[in-house]
Amino acid sequence: MKEQKNEPRWFTVMKVTAPLMLSYLPIGIAAGILLKSGGFAIWMIVLLSIAVFSGGAQFMIASMLMTSTPVWTITIMLFFLELRYVLLGTSLSKYLKKAKQPFILQFSASMNDENYAVNYLKFSTDKYWTPKDALGVEYYSLAAWTIGNIIGGILGSTITIDLPIVHFALTAMFLYMVTMQIKRRILFFPVIISAILSITIVVALKSTLGLIIATLLAATAGYMLEKSIKKRNVKSPMLSKIKGPKNTHEKLHSVKNVKD
């Protein structure tokens, strides 16, 4: 590994993680406040932040604590929510082929949506980026997340918050992730299908299990549509990429080419 500057490697990695750490603090605080008002003790919030380390999961636990949902329902809902990590782990695995098994164990345990995004971008654009650096990104973001949660837990007993409004933090986070992920036109199709199916199936079953059914059906519908379009016309405009604002997607791409 080549040192590019005279600063220690951990500092370089931390600088890469800094924007993520900054955005984890307020969201962590919100999660901590919610968990505290759901009845969690602060040491329990710390334990949860380290063991689960997932914004979506922790907001979901907080809202289910208030409705006194049975533990097994919470567990199943969390499992299905976290199933998306299958995708993240699978797509990062090609960069970790030389890593040893204990490292994979350590690395996967602290992976989540945002540090995955940082690491995926670094692995694909920076040839000096190592699995050890990637683990550093995970631990720095975990530290920021846990500190945010602790601050939230301390504030929790002094601040009363409007729950439906703070719950929207989670909705906004998902909206952000969808917006970031729609990089091709065809992805609008599963989005529309999933929204319609989610509302109808959740209401029909009176259960959040409907979310999973909607997800599987919509993803399969998107996959089938892509296959059938490709069969007819590989250059169909439906399959083309979406230009970002000020061509940001294209800029990312050219950065990659220069580094290669």
Next chain:
Amino acid sequence: MDTELKRHLMIVGFGAIAAFIPRYFPMLFFTTRKVPAWFNEWMNFVPVSLFTALIAKDIFVTHDYQMTFSNFNMMLAAIIVVIVAYYTHSMLLSVLSGLVSVWGFALLLATFGL
């Protein structure tokens, strides 16, 4: 041990397991094997579908599982969040603008008696 503490410990323990399984096993499996192409292509559609399902439920389904189309503040705030996310690529700004606008629109709509 009192029942509430026990319940919380169970949530943390089972939550950790539920979060660990989908993180670890696919990575373990695919660092040693090749990912089948169809699986990769199908998985491209999973995250957007899941996130959209969650968003749609949050905005259009009440806590007692009734369909609702009256959360106007959330609908308007959702549009703001998408615009902010698209232009800034920042999770922090997206979440903050979402919180501010969902609160602001709720106040505004209440003033107009909606």
